[in-house]
Amino acid sequence: MIDPVFLDTPLYRCEALEPGLGCAVSIKLETANPVRSFKGRGTELVASLLAGNGSRAAVCASAGNLGQALAWSGRGRGLDVTVVASRHATVAKLDRIRALGARLELVDGDHELARERAADIARHDGIRLVEDSLDIETCEGAATIGLELVDAAPSFDAVLIALGGGAMATGVGHVVKALAPDVEVICVQPLGAPAMTHSWRRRRVVTTDSADTIADGVAGRCPIPAVLDDLLLVADDAVLVKEESIIAGMRMLLDHAGLVVEPSAALGVAAILEDRDRFAGRHVVSIVCGSNVDVDAYHRWVGAAAI
Amino acid sequence: MIDPVFLDTPLYRCEALEPGLGCAVSIKLETANPVRSFKGRGTELVASLLAGNGSRAAVCASAGNLGQALAWSGRGRGLDVTVVASRHATVAKLDRIRALGARLELVDGDHELARERAADIARHDGIRLVEDSLDIETCEGAATIGLELVDAAPSFDAVLIALGGGAMATGVGHVVKALAPDVEVICVQPLGAPAMTHSWRRRRVVTTDSADTIADGVAGRCPIPAVLDDLLLVADDAVLVKEESIIAGMRMLLDHAGLVVEPSAALGVAAILEDRDRFAGRHVVSIVCGSNVDVDAYHRWVGAAAI
Numbered sequence: 001m002i003d004p005v006f007l008d009t010p011l012y013r014c015e016a017l018e019p020g021l022g023c024a025v026s027i028k029l030e031t032a033n034p035v036r037s038f039k040g041r042g043t044e045l046v047a048s049l050l051a052g053n054g055s056r057a058a059v060c061a062s063a064g065n066l067g068q069a070l071a072w073s074g075r076g077r078g079l080d081v082t083v084v085a086s087r088h089a090t091v092a093k094l095d096r097i098r099a100l101g102a103r104l105e106l107v108d109g110d111h112e113l114a115r116e117r118a119a120d121i122a123r124h125d126g127i128r129l130v131e132d133s134l135d136i137e138t139c140e141g142a143a144t145i146g147l148e149l150v151d152a153a154p155s156f157d158a159v160l161i162a163l164g165g166g167a168m169a170t171g172v173g174h175v176v177k178a179l180a181p182d183v184e185v186i187c188v189q190p191l192g193a194p195a196m197t198h199s200w201r202r203r204r205v206v207t208t209d210s211a212d213t214i215a216d217g218v219a220g221r222c223p224i225p226a227v228l229d230d231l232l233l234v235a236d237d238a239v240l241v242k243e244e245s246i247i248a249g250m251r252m253l254l255d256h257a258g259l260v261v262e263p264s265a266a267l268g269v270a271a272i273l274e275d276r277d278r279f280a281g282r283h284v285v286s287i288v289c290g291s292n293v294d295v296d297a298y299h300r301w302v303g304a305a306a307i
Numbered sequence: 308m309i310d311p312v313f314l315d316t317p318l319y320r321c322e323a324l325e326p327g328l329g330c331a332v333s334i335k336l337e338t339a340n341p342v343r344s345f346k347g348r349g350t351e352l353v354a355s356l357l358a359g360n361g362s363r364a365a366v367c368a369s370a371g372n373l374g375q376a377l378a379w380s381g382r383g384r385g386l387d388v389t390v391v392a393s394r395h396a397t398v399a400k401l402d403r404i405r406a407l408g409a410r411l412e413l414v415d416g417d418h419e420l421a422r423e424r425a426a427d428i429a430r431h432d433g434i435r436l437v438e439d440s441l442d443i444e445t446c447e448g449a450a451t452i453g454l455e456l457v458d459a460a461p462s463f464d465a466v467l468i469a470l471g472g473g474a475m476a477t478g479v480g481h482v483v484k485a486l487a488p489d490v491e492v493i494c495v496q497p498l499g500a501p502a503m504t505h506s507w508r509r510r511r512v513v514t515t516d517s518a519d520t521i522a523d524g525v526a527g528r529c530p531i532p533a534v535l536d537d538l539l540l541v542a543d544d545a546v547l548v549k550e551e552s553i554i555a556g557m558r559m560l561l562d563h564a565g566l567v568v569e570p571s572a573a574l575g576v577a578a579i580l581e582d583r584d585r586f587a588g589r590h591v592v593s594i595v596c597g598s599n600v601d602v603d604a605y606h607r608w609v610g611a612a613a614i
Contacts, residue, residue, distance in 0.1 A: 004459075005319050010339035012312050016403065029339050032317035036565055096323065152311075258343055258567040258598035291565035299610070 001048035003076075005033050006040040007144065011152050011285075016256040021269070022276045024283040026156060027257065028149060030290065031265070035096070037217075037290035039069035042141025042167065046130050047073035049137065056080060060130035061118035063111050063164075063216050064093025065290050066138075070130060071102035082127075084118040086110050090216050090262075092294050110211065112222050133165030133227045142168040146175025149285060156183060157282040160268030162289050163187035163196055163238060164218030166227040172287070173234030187231070187238040188267035190246060193219040197238040199228050214301070215246055217264035217290055245270035251302045253288070260298065262290045308355035310383075312340050313347040314451065318459050318592075323563040328576070329583045331590040333463060334564065335456060337597065338572070342403070344524075344597035346376035349448025349474065353437050354380035356444065363387060367437040368425035370418050370471075370523050371400025372597050373445075377437060378409035389434075391425040393417050397523050397569075399601050417518065419529050440472030440534045449475040453482025456592060463490060464589040467575030469596050470494035470503055470545060471525030473534040479594070480541030494538070494545040495574035497553060500526040504545040506535050521608070522553055524571035524597055552577035558609045560595070567605065569597045 010029040017025045030038035043066065050058055057080040060070050067083035074081035081102040085094060086109060097104050105121075107113045115131075122129030132138050145168070149159065159176055161169045173185040189197045192213035198206040205228055211219040231238075249266030252273075253259040268286030272279050317336040324332045337345035350373065357365055364387040367377050374390035381388035388409040392401060393416060404411050412428075414420045422438075429436035439445050452475070456466065466483055468476045480492040496504045499520035505513040512535055518526040538545075556573030559580075560566040575593030579586050 005317075008315060010312075010317065012340050015341065015406065027339075031565060032334075032336050032339060033319050034322065099322065254567065255602045258338060258600070260561065260565040260567060293565070295562045303606070303610075 002041055002044040002141065002144065006044060008148060011148065014257050017252060017269070020252055020256065021272045021279070023272065023279040023281060026153065026283065026285045027259070028145060028285055028287045029259070030145070030288060031261070035065070035068040035072050036292050037065040037069065038142060038145060038168065038287070039065045040072060041144050042138035043069040043073040045137035045141050046070065046135065047077045047079055050079060050128055051077035055128055057082070057125065057127040058130050059084065059118050059121045059125070059127055060132065061085070061111065061114035062132070063219065064089050064097065065217055065292060066132050067097045067102065068093060068100060068292070071097050071100035075101050082121060084114045084121065086114050090292060090294050093292050096292070111220055133167040133170070134224045138167040139171040142171030143175045145287060146172040150175060150179045153285060155283065156285045158184040158186055158279070158284045160186050160188055160271055160284060160286045162218055162264045162267045162287070163189040164264065165220055165224065166196060166231050168287070168289060170227060170230040170234060174230070177234045184236045185234055186271065187235050188271040189218060189238065189240055190215045190267070191240045191242055193221070194240050195221050196223045196228070196231070197240050199223045200231055200235060200238040203232060213263070214243060215263035215267065217262060218267070239271050239275070241267060241270040241274050245273050247301050248273055254302050259288060260291050260293065261288050262293045265289045265291065309348055309351040309448065309451065313351060315455060318455065321564050324559060324576070327559055327563065328579045328586070330579065330586040330588060333460065333590065333592045334566070335452060335592055335594045336566070337452070337595060338568070342372070342375040342379050343599050344372040344376065345449060345452060345475065345594070346372045347379060348451050349445035350376040350380040352444035352448050353377065353442065354384045354386055357386060357435060358384035362435055364389070364432065364434040365437050366391065366425050366428045366432070366434055367439065368392070368418065368421035369439070370526065371396050371404065372524055372599060373439050374404045374409065375400060375407060375599070378404050378407035382408050389428060391421045391428065393421050397599060397601050400599050403599070418527055440474040440477070441531045445474040446478040449478030450482045452594060453479040457482060457486045460592060462590065463592045465491035465493055465586070466592045466594070467493050467495055467578055468594055469525055469571045469574045470496040471571065472527055472531065473503060473538050475594070475596060477534060477537040477541060481537070484541045491543045492541055493578065494542050495578040496525060496545065496547055497522045497574070498547040498549055500528070501547050502528050503530045503535070503538070504547050506530045507538055507542060507545040510539060520570070521550060522570035522574065524569060525574070546578050546582070548574060548577040548581050552580050554608050555580055561609050566595060567598050567600065568595050569600045572596045572598065
């Protein structure tokens, strides 16, 4: 049900990164597709099922990547897609959502307010609410990354997964723990948006009053209880990283791998930078999950080190 | 014989580029692999055959990408690889050649002098000279890009191929003209390094006294007669583009596609920018053939537009 354009993404050793990181690093690259993130895997499932049962519309809240992906998947199947996003979301993401033909509604607040508004629209219009990380298709879509990792990687010791709502962590984590149980599943979240990591550590939902990180794709405050339950089953660890490490990770990926990544996609490299001893001599896979950045902000982040 | 890490590379519509280019554009991305260019496809064939017949060593001249790829392919098969390059070659490419364990010899001159020196070494040491574009494996490797294009692309009207020595143009061109003869095969070369294009137009080898372009990967001066013969059979056109168009193409690929590309890989977009009418409304595939750049130079090229 998933368009092949989102599947069998590149997975390759990136030796040029390794002197700086002190371990073997492979990249699973989820950015070379029409929406520049892994989210298409899940929205293809959602949209296929909706089209199959005769649905005509869907709505989601999004920091930008899910919205783009749902817009893309819905357009190809004749679905009217509405995306609710924060007015402060990454402009490039909002522009692409509009360009893909979705209706975009902005809220004066953060992602959690967008989630509330999307739920209101779904109730009012009687249409499907696509809830990232809660809806099983969004996790199953991400799980196909795990299948590809387990199939293709010769052998790796750990996989680093950006942790936001939890779709990628639970989807990939479930597959990896089922098929390659010795591989350590490590979730990485920004210190500035630590709600799910705190929840995982305390084994109960912990919310935060605010989120403050450049990693817009993972900047939630209110973990979903059912997703936390899943995460507790599959994650071996959840770690928090500083903003400066995220930026350093973005720079390293640009300078040594030639990859433009959005902040969320640099969380894995940031985690290695903050704890080299933990990874020394091991083979680590980092999922580069998205590359949707505002160009000016990107240049500000990566510029200083490069010039 | 080709490691799968080089095959089945991403091919996807890049709609964010399209308003600026006035046509439908698909990207065939050859940069998400251990050597960040398409050259591994060919060197895998070379190294497999050499290892199969008991050879222990090989030498090539390279602007940097072939050398990296041969170093990578040779390392995995126990071959001693020597790469001869210009002292003025892209530093990042030379660094990677060394890091991959090849012996690197620099010459005080351009790529044509490196070719002469590599031939001398091959004769003296009695080892295989890998001649890019002349040796059939280098063309057959590139031809696998063509097979993937013809297999996967729903329908496209033209393919834009960077033209240097001619391996990619003849390899891809041969497959495309054989299996999808209606697709226009357009080779693109910098105005500052036009030898092969002039040769194609006059149907005889034309050399130039100098090459002056940032597109180091295609900066040859002395076309190989046998390669020109092949190119005359498969290319529908060969066009020359300005340096400023190459830079504009690099910026567009960064700003709208999130792709870091080396100058040679922006030749296709440059060709569209210089002749929008020709491509208006058509579906064009551009092969993004490499991403090995010196970071400082790259920032200089793309910086002005972005900030």
